[in-house]
Amino acid sequence: MDSFVLPHELHGDGAHRVFAVHGWFADRSAYAAVLPDLDRASFTYVPVDLRGYGEAADAPGPYTTARAAVDLVALADRLGWTEFSVIGHSKGGAVAVGAPPTPSRQWGRLLALAPGRLRRIIGVSPVPASGMPLSGEQGALFTGAAHRAADRRAIIDFTTGGRRPAAWLDRMVRLSSRRSDAKAFGAWLDSWAGEDFHTEVTGSEVPALAVAGELDPALSPEVMRRTWLSWYRHGRLVALPGAGHYAMDETPLELIRVVEDFLRADGRDGTAPDGAGTDADGGGVA
Structure with missing residues (x-):
């Protein structure tokens, strides 16, 4: 049995538990710029190091989005989390994508393993579930x-x-x-770029937010409209005018506001979004 545990750290003690999954170029320190200003009373944030990164640099493979989902669920069990939300940046967005909360239709990477446990999904410049073929x-x-x-x-x-x-x-x-x-x-590239599992997530009922930087020509708001918004029944999009692919570093305060408003929107912890939920692209939600 694999006894590997994702290296991680806890920030906050709020009732809404949230994993933060990094992208291809970074370990969990990718979230360093946003950590000081998170709402730690409402949320418990847990950034993780995926296999091959940070404190898990020497961890054995496979280095795939599917294996990462297994590792996240195992960590949730270890932490005693019966349900949780997931933020995924770039490659981490392909790990975070979800599925309907009914055991009879186990689509997606995470809820195929733990149906009904995923509250909300947020992708920050997320790689689509269709992958990104490169040639x-x-x-x-x-x-x-x-x-x-x-x-x-x-x-x-x-x-x-x-x-x-x-x-x-x-x-x-x-x-x-x-x-x-x-x-x-290199192995991670084969997974996030080459795998196409969008048919497994199409029709998902889990609320899913894509945050895209308008300066990012690769994973642009338009790409999110063609993918994220067409697959997730409750998909939403926020375009950040001042950000490219690395909103955590480029526009950290704007990103925090968008993310935490979305996480609060289910209202299950007695909280409500700070702002009046705008539904317009480029500063709101589309």
């Missing part, structure tokens, strides 16, 4: 990123609209290289 020069760039810092930098620069300072790009590359295992990094 030609683009495929070579992403494949090369496992071993070449210049390729990682080019990807980060492109997905933030070419607008970020050189020193920030360099820092992001250094952190990414230090906090990920090169072999696992």
Whole structure:
């Protein structure tokens, strides 16, 4: 039996429990910029390190979104969480996608394992459940990123609209290289880019929010409209005008407000959104 436990940390002691899953380029420190300003009275946030990253850099594979879902459910059991929400950034969005809460239709990666336990899903620039097929020069760039810092930098620069300072790009590359295992990094690419399980999530009843940066040409608001909003029956979209692919670093306060308003919206913990739930793109929800 696999005794591996996802490395993690707890922030807050609120009744609404929330896993935070990082993307391809980072470990759980991807959420460092938002941690100081989270509502720790209403929520308990648990950022995790997936296999191949951070404190789990030496963990054995497989390095797949499906295995990550198994690991998350195992951690929820260990923490005594009967239900929880999940935030997933980029690759982590493919881990977070959900399914109907009825055991008779076990779609999706997480609720196929634990039907009825997933409260809400949030994808921050999430990779769609259809994957992101890569070929030609683009495929070579992403494949090369496992071993070449210049390729990682080019990807980060492109997905933030070419607008970020050189020193920030360099820092992001250094952190990414230090906090990920090169072999696992490459294997993860095969999973999040190559797997298509969108038919398993289509029709999901779990409320699902996609947060997309308007400066991100790869996972743009338009991509979210074609994927996220068409698959999830209660799918919603917020477009952040000042963000690219890394909203946690680029627009942390705006991201926190959007995320926590959505988490509060089920009203099950006696809380309500701070703002009047706007339903307009580019500052609200579509």
